[in-house]
Every structure is written in C-alpha cells, then in structure tokens.
Amino acid sequence: MMTQTAIMICAMLVLKLSPGHCSNCYLTPEICGVKPLEICTPCPGNPWVGCCSEPPESPDCYKNPGTCDEGQWCELNDRKSWDESESTTMGRCLPLQRMCASCDADFEEYNPPIVPGLDAFDFYSPTYSPEYKIGSYLDRATRCGKGLICTGKLIPALPATCVVARPLAPNKTYDKPTAENVYNWGKRWMRMGARNLLNTVANRTPAEQDDQGASRSDIHRGVNFIIGALWNTKLWGTFTPLTIESTYDELCCHWDNYTATLSTFQVNRTGPEYRNPLTPKDPEMGNAPPCVWCSYDGAYNDENPSVWSLIHALTFNLPEEVSEEQFQVLQSMPLWLREHLSCPLCRSHIKEHLIDLGVPATHSGVAWARFFWQAHNYVNEQSEVTRCGSQSCGWGVWNTPPAYTCAGVYRSPWYLSFAKASEQWFLGPQINSTLQSINVH
C-alpha cells in the first residue's frame, strides 16, 4: 500500500534517485504511510528490500493494563500530537531482565513511594542516574524481574546489574531503632579498636605501656560525642552518655557458659562469628548471640552490624537540615571508622568503600542517610558474609567462592533498597504509615 503523499514524494525524488528507491523503503523511508501508520519491514521473499506494511497487532498495555505476560513489563512511551483523539501515551510489553543481566534502576527502587497511585516502576530514578531528568520514562528494555533489584550506578565495583534484593527479616522481626536498641549498639562502639595486642611496646610491662594512638578514654569520649551530637531527643529522650562499665557483664565468646547457648547449627558453622542476614533471629539458624572476644581484642562479636545499625538509626532520623556541629561529626565518621573499627580488613577498606564514594558536603539530613545506605550496600557486596555465607571463608584457600562466573551470584543477597532501609530505620510518622500500607519492592 502506498499513500498519495508517498507517491508524490517519490515522483519528486525520481529525477534524482535510482529506480529502486520508489519501492524500497529501506532506501526511501518517506514512502511509507503516516495515517494509517505503516512501518518498513523486509519484503516477502526478498529481505534485502524494505516494503511498507501495516504494523503488527500488539496490545497497548497502557490502554489495556494487565495485558503483559508474566516475566514482562509495560514500557510506556509518549507520542506528541495535536490530535486530541489520538492516544498519546502507549505501552508495549517487554521481557524483564534476569539475574546478572544489565539493567536501569527505576524510581521505585530508589525512592520510597509516598504518592498512592503513582506507578513509580515506570520512571527513571534521578538519584541513580542524574542524566535522566525526573519524569523520564524508563524506555529501555532493561528492567529487573521479580525479586531482583538493579544496583544502578551506586556500586562502583559493578556495572548496573540485576541482583537478588535483600529482604528485611520476616514478620517484621528486623531490628528497629528503639531507644534500648540504640543504646545497645552504642555499647559496641565503646569497645571499638579495643585492646590491640599488636600495638604494645616490647619489653614494657602492661603498667608501663603508653597509650598507642587514641587512649581508651578518648575513644569513649568520642563515641559519646558522636552519638550525643546526632541523637534525636524527640524519639529517644535525653541522651545518657554510655559507660564502659555497662559492657562488663557480657559473656566472653570462649567461655563454656557462652558456647552452651549456641545452637548445633551455629557451632557447626563459625560459632560466635556466625551471621545469618536472612533470618537473623531464628533460634537455631540465626545470628550467634552477643559476646566479647576477651582473650583477643576485647571487641564485641557483633560490632560490625551494630556499627551500621547505630549509623542508620541516627542518620535516618536526622533533622531535615543538620546543624554545623552535626555536619562536622557526620563528615568525621568515615575517618573515625578508618581509625577505630576493630575489624582490620574492614578498616583497610574504608577509603575505598566510604571516602571514595564522595563524603557529602551537604547539611541535608536525608543525603547523609543515603550516603551511609549506599556505602553499606557497597561494603556488603564484597563482605565475607555475602560471599561466603558466614564470616569465615578461608581467604585464598580452596573454598573461597568464585566471583568470576557472574557478578550477580552471591551466597547471601546484600542489596537493600532505599525503600526497605527507610522502612527499617526511619521513624517519621507520615512516611512509615504510608510504607506499611504499600507492598514495596
């Protein structure tokens, strides 16, 4: 079928072009009709030549929601037109990406959905890819399938990849930032960088040892200063400074009365070090209970997750605009961690995992929550728990799991969406009640 306009264009072109042009739409795309629309497809029996044809019947999933099959999503596109009767937004069904495939992150994945009725899955997330303006439709066929999440550009070690989304612990058993929990996490900080046995001066008795680096009392004052500065009194009342004495009644990790509390499952894995990111409170297969490494460095066995928990509890509940003092404290946190984390491996990664991400230079409270959320995901992509299923996989030994097969294959899911992180840590009344009523990604 050739429209009159196309015939006219062809007649005008015929003087200049070789004969084949008027019937080959690969060479002269203008010859195909506009209304009704024709597209240029391979000619029957001669695929090298283009023939104008009617577009195939395909469901418009914007006009007819729910027409896409399982494993597909509805990509929306706008067609600009002056014709009021035309359908200007159309949708077509496209396959979802599988695990390990590349992807574009959507608005839903990176922003807690607070507007009912907004299908945030359809839009790019401006925080993930600043080159897309807010409101841009996700218009490439690279959206992750069910249960997966797109890492976007937030994990420097990975290209944007579909990975299994880390869920919150089932039945809302995940830790919430109650005052009691926040104090408990703070107690772990009091034992940070604890007794560094390698840091003694030879040939001196313990009484003669000078403080190496920061003194214990400086660490305690620093911890109380950090927590006190970022503390939300409206949520947790007036801050009572922590004391080291409050940690003295903990059991030592090697004592019989501690090991007797471990389940057979935990004993058969890494004992006090065992962690289970998926069902942390399960009595048999969950995290090992807290204890202190008395004969090693005096730190808590759960210092690492508690350091994160305290940081998230404080930063997700900051004021909209932080004060100058809070800003200084927040900017110093990566340096504090680099100096005082008890885990030497983690400490050595702080520059790469936190500082090189770009420590925020802003007084916006939520920007700080996002920074530590992003850093936590980046750290966990490469953590021993994620890669090995516990905190010990024998570095360099035969059982170190291969990472080369697919960047999306891990033993434990590690990428927690910002929406889920907000659900866990943010105590603001409005957003939390909205989140509870929406089944978020």
Ligand SMILES: Cc1cc2nc3c(=O)[nH]c(=O)nc-3n(C[C@H](O)[C@H](O)[C@H](O)COP(=O)(O)OP(=O)(O)OC[C@H]3O[C@@H](n4cnc5c(N)ncnc54)[C@H](O)[C@@H]3O)c2cc1C
């Ligand atoms: C500063 C720092 C650096 C570290 N560096 C390393 C390292 O280099 N190598 C290594 O093997 N381990 C490192 N760790 C430890 C690692 O990050 C985990 O804490 C540890 O593997 C325990 O895992 P988990 O699943 O028990 O708890 P975590 O993953 O620590 O989770 C603790 C809590 O935070 C929540 N959570 C999880 N992810 C997020 C997020 N993105 N945003 C907000 N909340 C979240 C969880 O729901 C949970 O309640 C580091 C820890 C810290 C604090």
